[in-house]
Amino acid sequence: MVRPMVFALAIAAVAAARPLEAQDSPSYLRDRGTGIRMSMLGTYVRQGELLVYPFFEWYADRNLEYKPSELGYGLKTDYRGRFRASEGILYFAYGIAPDLAVEVEGAVISAELRKSPSDTATVPSRIRESGLGDVEGQIRWRAQRETASRPEIWTFFETVLPLQRQRHIIGTQDWEFSAGFGLTKGYRWGTMTFRASAEYTDRQVDAGEYAIEWMRRFSPTWRVIAAVEGSQLDEISLLTEVQLHFSGHAYLKLNNGWGLTPNATDFAPEVGVLFSF
Numbered sequence: 238m239v240r241p242m243v244f245a246l247a248i249a250a251v252a253a254a255r256p257l258e259a260q261d262s263p264s265y266l267r268d269r270g271t272g273i274r275m276s277m278l279g280t281y282v283r284q285g286e287l288l289v290y291p292f293f294e295w296y297a298d299r300n301l302e303y304k305p306s307e308l309g310y311g312l313k314t315d316y317r318g319r320f321r322a323s324e325g326i327l328y329f330a331y332g333i334a335p336d337l338a339v340e341v342e343g344a345v346i347s348a349e350l351r352k353s354p355s356d357t358a359t360v361p362s363r364i365r366e367s368g369l370g371d372v373e374g375q376i377r378w379r380a381q382r383e384t385a386s387r388p389e390i391w392t393f394f395e396t397v398l399p400l401q402r403q404r405h406i407i408g409t410q411d412w413e414f415s416a417g418f419g420l421t422k423g424y425r426w427g428t429m430t431f432r433a434s435a436e437y438t439d440r441q442v443d444a445g446e447y448a449i450e451w452m453r454r455f456s457p458t459w460r461v462i463a464a465v466e467g468s469q470l471d472e473i474s475l476l477t478e479v480q481l482h483f484s485g486h487a488y489l490k491l492n493n494g495w496g497l498t499p500n501a502t503d504f505a506p507e508v509g510v511l512f513s514f
Contacts, residue, residue: 297503322346413436418432419431469500476494
């Protein structure tokens with residue numbers, strides 16, 4: 238008698254830990270629920286929900302492209318140097334309405350650039366900077382909800398603040414704006430998303446980030462995401478993420494970026510815990 242009772246309690250505990258929307262949503266929302274897609278990979282927020290995500294990211298790039306003139310040393314020739322950085326970031330998102338959400342994030346960063354051996358400019362052999370990193374915010378709006386026959390359509394507008402005008406390898410030196418859209422559709426074998434954007438920086442408009450993503454919830458506990466993300470045609474990366482939902486109000490995110498082209502960052506792991514309130 239005791240064992241069946243314990244077994245029943247265990248099943249009830251698992252069900253309680255599983256988000257209610259995952260149980261009640263249509264099959265095409267099984268992987269992600271009813272929330273609005275945010276800029277963080279595999280992250281969705283519902284109306285009235287607050288997300289808080291403290292995380293750490295590390296960057297390693299053996300062939301970062303730079304110009305000495307961009308560092309304040311005259312020459313406009315392209316070189317490739319060794320780049321390393323570590324960054325602590327605090328991210329917030331809030332669902333204002335069923336189809337409207339906002340997010341903000343700020344970072345502190347420590348970075349080092351070792352110049353190319355062929356760089357003949359007066360650039361120091363090592364440039365080190367630390368302090369405030371990117372500080373940015375977004376408004377995200379779901380223009381069309383997904384149905385059994387049509388995809389979800391969402392848009393966003395982003396601003397990055399120019400808070401590091403005197404730095405060269407950290408933070409943002411000038412105003413940056415970007416806007417874009419995404420299409421998301423759920424299938425039995427996973428959820429697919431395509432997104433693209435345009436950006437305004439250095440007084441010119443250019444193509445922004447684009448990506449194609451796949452996401453699959455394998456159980457109430459585990460969710461996996463993979464994406465190919467690019468900027469221009471020469472900066473393409475493979476992104477992978479595993480999420481461990483150990484609580485109804487928190488989950489662990491283990492993410493990594495792998496550079497597929499020379500101008501992409503070679504290696505960029507990320508780890509953090511996202512809290513939902």
